[in-house]
Amino acid sequence: MTNPLFQQAREAVAYADSVASGSAQGDKYEAVMKAKNALSSAFANSTDAERAQLREFQQKIDSI
Incomplete structure (x- = not known):
């Protein structure tokens, strides 16, 4: 089962x-x-x- 909030975060970062x-x-x-x-x-x-990936997403956002 996928986590919809995780999916939304990934899409928002992208x-x-x-x-x-x-x-x-x-x-x-x-x-x-x-x-x-x-x-x-x-x-x-x-x-x-997922938290590990979210941290990577956070780093990407921080670099924008």
């Missing part, structure tokens, strides 16, 4: 990364904030393996 790189149109600040919120929500309800 979108924010696309906006930051210019390959997608959108508000960079808003995309980053949505990704941060999604990461925060996902972290509380995730497995250890």
